[in-house]
Structures are given as structure tokens and as C-alpha cells.
Amino acid sequence: MTAPAADVVIDVEGLTKSFGGRPVVRNLSMQVRRGLIYGFLGPNGSGKTTTLRMLCGLLTPDSGHGTCLGYDILTQSAEIKRHVGYMTQRFSLYADLSIRENLEFVARVYNLERPRAAADAAIRRLGLENRAGQLAGELSGGWKQRLALGACILPGPQLLLLDEPTAGVDPKARREFWDEIHALAHQGMTVLVSTHYMDEAERCHEIAYIAYGELLARGTVDAVIADAHLATYVVTGPGLADLAEALKGREGVDMVAPFGTALHVSGRDRARLDAATRDLREGGAQRWAPGEPTLEDVFIDLMSRTKDNFA
Ligand SMILES: Nc1ncnc2c1ncn2[C@@H]1O[C@H](COP(=O)(O)OP(=O)(O)OP(=O)(O)O)[C@@H](O)[C@H]1O
Numbered sequence: 001m002t003a004p005a006a007d008v009v010i011d012v013e014g015l016t017k018s019f020g021g022r023p024v025v026r027n028l029s030m031q032v033r034r035g036l037i038y039g040f041l042g043p044n045g046s047g048k049t050t051t052l053r054m055l056c057g058l059l060t061p062d063s064g065h066g067t068c069l070g071y072d073i074l075t076q077s078a079e080i081k082r083h084v085g086y087m088t089q090r091f092s093l094y095a096d097l098s099i100r101e102n103l104e105f106v107a108r109v110y111n112l113e114r115p116r117a118a119a120d121a122a123i124r125r126l127g128l129e130n131r132a133g134q135l136a137g138e139l140s141g142g143w144k145q146r147l148a149l150g151a152c153i154l155p156g157p158q159l160l161l162l163d164e165p166t167a168g169v170d171p172k173a174r175r176e177f178w179d180e181i182h183a184l185a186h187q188g189m190t191v192l193v194s195t196h197y198m199d200e201a202e203r204c205h206e207i208a209y210i211a212y213g214e215l216l217a218r219g220t221v222d223a224v225i226a227d228a229h230l231a232t233y234v235v236t237g238p239g240l241a242d243l244a245e246a247l248k249g250r251e252g253v254d255m256v257a258p259f260g261t262a263l264h265v266s267g268r269d270r271a272r273l274d275a276a277t278r279d280l281r282e283g284g285a286q287r288w289a290p291g292e293p294t295l296e297d298v299f300i301d302l303m304s305r306t307k308d309n310f311a
Contacts, residue, residue: 009034009159009190012066012073015054017047024050026213028064032192032206037185039204040194043303047213048194049089052161055192056084069158085152086161092148095137099128099147102136103154110155122150126180142173149180153189160184162193166200178203198296209302216302221295230255230293230301231270233277235263237286252276255301259294266297 010032017025025047032038032055040048053059056068057077065072071079093102103122107115123132126146131139136147145165152160162181166174178200181191185205193204201207201221208218217224235243240263247256247265252272257264263286267273281288 007033009036010055010066010068010192012055012068013064015051015061015064015066017050017054017059017061024213025054025061025210028054028210028213028215030055030208030215030218032190034190035185035188036205037181037191037193037203039201039207040192040210041196041201041207041299042210046210048210049163051210052163052192052194056080056086056159056161058084058086083158084161085155085157085159087148087152087163087165089163089167093136093144093151096135098133098135099123099139100132102147103151106151106154112155118154122154126150140173142169142177145169145173145177146180149177153184158188158190160189160191160193162191164194164196166195166197174200198294201295209299211303216305217298225293225295225298228293228298228301229268230266230297231268231273232264232266232291232293232297233273233281233288234259234291235265235286235288236261237284239285243280243284243286246280247277250276255297255304257297257300259296264291264293264297266293266301268301 008031010030013029015025015028016023028051040052042048050059054061054073057071057073057080060074065074067073068080069083073080097105100119100123103119104115107118112118123129128146128150131143136144139147166177169177185191195201206218206220207224209216209224217227219227240258244256244258244263247253252267252269253265253276254268255266265277267276
């Protein structure tokens with residue numbers, strides 16, 4: 001079902017971008033609804049940042065067209081920028097200003113009417129009261145990211161663009177950061193976020209997986225896993241490293257990956273996977289149990305398929 005137009009924040013078709021003659025994003029089309037947390041995943045250099053920036057009119061595609069917040073991404077990027085909060089991979093606030101000074105400064109840059117009050121409200125919202133006087137440069141990674149998020153939402157954007165916002169941040173701080181993102185989305189903010197963390201992907205309403213500039217999968221996490229049609233065995237017991245070696249390259253075995261104390265063995269065709277592993281399942285020392293593929297299994301498989309296409 002197509003979402004009603006008023007609910008669609010991003011609607012783009014056929015976006016393509018090359019740098020120095022090398023295609024970085026190929027023929028990308030997508031829609032994002034209001035209030036959604038939309039995750040972008042994919043290997044390093046696969047085109048996530050480039051995609052995010054094109055979706056919001058911050059970078060002009062070589063071809064393709066579409067709208068963001070109802071504005072044309074090709075001709076109305078100035079209007080779009082006014083409503084987008086962009087948190088880049090690099091911490092871009094002033095290290096030698098305090099939290100309050102940084103936020104007040106942002107409020108003034110955006111011409112907010114009462115910059116001091118706006119900074120105070122952001123400080124309260126992010127639970128930074130006890131640290132308001134601390135220099136931004138002295139904060140831990142997690143608090144820095146919280147501050148950066150606070151600065152991003154200060155001007156009241158409708159759309160947030162978060163480029164790997166929690167890279168290198170500890171699990172507790174990451175969880176708090178995500179709780180805040182969910183609270184914002186609940187209030188109607190649309191959030192586009194790139195990440196390499198599977199647990200974060202699972203906290204998104206929808207995800208898109210990009211590899212080699214192509215959008216390979218999208219939808220809810222459950223839908224992406226189901227659409228991959230991967231049959232998986234979870235193998236436990238002794239000698240898993242040797243087993244993994246023995247399985248690699250067998251026709252019908254498309255992916256072998258260790259997961260903690262287990263080995264995940266997957267194939268795109270259940271019958272072929274069963275045939276390819278029968279001798280080991282029946283005669284080996286390990287326990288083979290049919291299992292559900294994880295999101296990571298699916299991503300590894302998607303990537304290997306594309307690599308084959310580009311080889
Ligand atoms: N302005 C630019 N000029 C030239 N090449 C660029 C430019 N921006 C990005 N690239 C190249 O385009 C490719 C895709 O980069 P992009 O940053 O979109 O990937 P990414 O998926 O966000 O990667 P990462 O996960 O490492 O952040 C990379 O090879 C990068 O070097």
C-alpha cells in the first residue's frame with residue numbers, strides 16, 4: 001500500500017552519483033514516512049553517507065529526482081536544509097566552550113528568539129543539567145554525542161540525519177542515545193541514521209542495506225530477513241573451525257560464519273543446503289539444529305551475492 005502523500009517525508013527515484021567517474025550510488029529509489037526511524041547499513045564506502053546527503057538535498061545527484069519534506073531535492077535544497085538537523089561523523093562543536101555556551105551559540109546562529117532559554121530547554125531534555133558548565137572537549141564520547149544531538153534538534157528540525165552517531169560509544173550510552181531517538185520519533189520527527197551495529201538496526205522501524213552503491217534490501221528487519229529466503233543451521237559442539245573449513249566452497253553452502261560458540265551455516269536453497277551437508281550432519285560430532293538466520297547472516301549473504309555480480 002502506498003502511504004498518503006502528506007505522510008511521506010522522502011520520495012526519491014533513480015538517484016545516481018559518481019565521483020571522479022566512479023559510480024558511488026546507483027539508481028536508488030525510496031520512500032520514507034513521517035515519524036519513522038530509518039536505518040542505513042552497509043560496508044564501509046558503500047555509499048551510505050552519499051545517499052543520506054542526496055536524500056536531503058545536501059548533495060546534488062547526477063541523475064534522478066524527488067522530494068524531501070515536500071521540497072524538490074534538485075532545486076529547493078535551501079528550504080530543505082532549514083528543516084534538517086545533520087549530525088556528521090565528526091564532532092563539530094567547540095571543544096573549548098561549555099555545553100551551555102555551545103548550545104546558546106547554536107541557538108544564536110539559528111536566530112532563535114530566546115537563545116538562553118532554548119539552550120536551557122535542550123540541556124534539560126538531554127539530562128545534561130549537572131554538566132552544563134563543563135567544556136565540550138572534556139566530555140566522554142557518549143556525552144559528546146548527546147550534546148551533538150542536542151545541538152541538532154535545537155532549531156526544531158522535522159528531519160534528523162545521523163551519520164554513524166554512536167561509533168565508539170559504550171553500550172549504555174548508545175542505549176540512552178537510542179531511547180532519545182525513539183522519543184523524538186514518537187513526537188513526529190523522522191530520523192535517517194547510518195550504523196554498523198546490528199542491535200541498532202534492530203531498533204529501527206525500517207532499514208535499507210546498501211552495498212557497492214546499490215540498495216539491496218529494505219523494509220522492516222523481519223521482512224528483510226524473510227525476503228532473503230536463507231535456510232540456516234546452527235551448529236554446536238567440538239571442532240567447529242575444522243568444520244567451517246570443510247564446508248567452505250561446497251555447492252549449496254552459501255555462508256559459513258561463527259557466532260559465539262556456534263557456527264551458522266546457510267544456503268539460499270534448503271534442498272541444496274541439506275544435500276551439501278548431509279554427510280556432516282549425519283556422521284559428524286556436532287549438533288545441527290535448524291535455526292533462524294540473523295540480520296547479520298542476511299547482510300553477509302547479500303554482500304557476497306553483489307560481490308559476485310561485480311567480480
Ligand atoms: N566528495 C567526494 N569526492 C570523491 N569521492 C567521494 C566523495 N564523497 C565520498 N566519496 C567516495 O565515495 C564512496 C562512498 O562513500 P560514502 O561516504 O558515501 O560511503 P559510506 O557507506 O558512508 O562509508 P562509511 O561506512 O565508511 O562511512 C567512497 O569510496 C568515498 O571515498
